[in-house]
Amino acid sequence: MALRAGGRWARPGSALRGRCSGPRRAGDTPRHRHLREALRKIIDKEINPFVDKWEEEGQFPAHKVFKILGQAGFLGVDKPTEYGGMGLDFSYNIAVAEELGNVRCGAIPMAIGVQAGMATPALTRFGSHELKKQFLVPTIAGDFVACLGISEDGAGSDVATLTPMETIIQETIDYTGQRKVFGQPVLHNQTVHFRLAELATEVELLRSLLHRAVALYVEGNDVTKFASMAKLKAGRLTREVTDSCLQFWGGMGFTNEVLVSRFYRGKSSVLSLQRRDQHLAVDPGLAIDVNRRWHRRNHAFHHMQIHGHTSKKVMHLHSSLKIKKARA
Template sequence: MTTDNVYASKEEMTMFRDMVLRFLEQEILPHVDKWEADHHMPREVWNTLGEAGMLLVDMPGEYGTAEATFDVCQMIQEEMCRLGLHSLATGYNIHANIVAPYILNIGTDEQKQQWLPKMASGDVLTALAMTEPDAGSDVAGMKTTAVKDGDEYVINGSKVFITNGNQADMIIVCAKTDAKAGAKGISLFLVDTSLPGFSTGKPIHKIGQHSSDTGELFFNDLRVPANALLGEEGKGFVYLMQELPRERLGCAVQAIGHAQGALDLTIDYVTQRKAFGQTVSQFQNTRFKLAECQTELEMCRALMEKHMDKFSRGEMTVTDAAMLKLAATEMQLKMVNECLQLFGGYGYTDEYPISRFYRDARVQTIYAGSSEIMKEVIARGMLGR
């Protein structure tokens, strides 16, 4: 994405942030405890988000969007995570920050008109299906196939750990159109989940982000029309590499928002909780831990702002995105751990929100490329191989 107006003005950002916070406080926060306990977020939430103008905010206005800037989309995710709504933010990142740009950047005019307006309204919820039972970080090792048959493609295979997978109305499916070509044989398809041959398994229960929909998908002789091909055949891996930086930037934004939320909770707790005749905030260990957390958070925020600026100019590299995701998500895990420790035994109870922050953060160093993969990407960028 490269435009002349990629940042909202200070006044515009304040207006958008106030609107987002009012919405989350009124429509989401009163229900989130029940959703987390039920391991389920109602599908209608996405329609409500659409009605509030919070979906696809930085897509062109012709698709029924708020026609805001890229940083507004990132702010929404950051505020969700700051308020402890990591489950919602993860689904939002997939739908509005990942799938939508795929369609906008490489889709045909027909595909854009077919899907983007309904995605903006929340009438269509989307997912991205890359990971398979035997192919996670090794995208080239995927086994799902799409075989051309006349004016259709026949898709067979399965996917796992797919965010929004059980509720999605449309899914970008990565499949091999040439099983012998490795990464060069991957193509992308816009799959309508109402088609015969598509099914899902039981929702996957996780140690954190309980209300986030995570599914297992199955494709059994599922036929899609030839115009469901997204971009060119055989270029799927190239498209994935082009779009991964924005996905990883989104993960970093969530990490920073979530870490800030955990720190806010902890500061509030230690300034009220008393031990040995004084508040916990008066102990030197507490003060030093908080100082370290604040410093590491601000360093990651500065790195995020630097790379958001590079992204807005079309200059953010795969290596940049890997460094940002690695730094921000590792900081997030370390920080929520330190914050929970300062709560003592209460931090280990569901009664205190810090416990959810702790659980929800854990997957951040795994999905969208694990920390180990991020290090390999960075090293290749440094060494040229």
């Protein structure tokens, strides 16, 4: 059985190793790969070497990190070139989001995702030219650090969880292959071995679903159904991977130095953006329709916000939408 995680193969001699062939990602072109390689260099040089220090301090230098990313164009991959973006299609966003999963903590990719994928799309789509010049340009450049206060769940975190999940599985394979209990590696226990293989399979299936949805979206199709399925699966798999892998680390799993501990600790912030599991699981057809209608209404509200309509009437409209959403 093949098990691929974080771009690495399982240790030699393990049954959890193998090869796969063919493209693994939607839009897996030389240009996509070049973009990922450029971002990986920034992660390896400017972010990962300092993650432990930032973890100890409980904060990271967002303005510095965002400026570096902004200068390289990674905060405006799909934004218009007129405002400093790259003007690329959505498949490049996915490539960037996956690569950000190589950051050795969960909070920084989340913050970058908010900046590039949650705080700016409505401004890009509905904002006037003057507002875009005033706010979108410096945000893409990394001069502004954007924040967002919304009642709607975001989807950007779903993609960013794929790579960390793979990395956590691979590091668990490495650790259990070294850790011995009753004279043999923990990995040699069939229960552990089978569970890790099962999780790796689930992650790869989720990746296939994601990239099918992306390919259809780039072609101009309505992918609400597949996006809803991916959102449901990503939220649940985030819990399964961190919960299961943490158990195989024993006491080490609760130390800040290991990645599984950081993602187990931070999964609540990711899941807060994925808490619509029940809506999606009750009736896929109904849930998808509710999901689509809620997105349309929420975009309308953002449109009114961007154009300065902050009257009590608008706020009442937003409250009524939330009530209708709860009843749906």
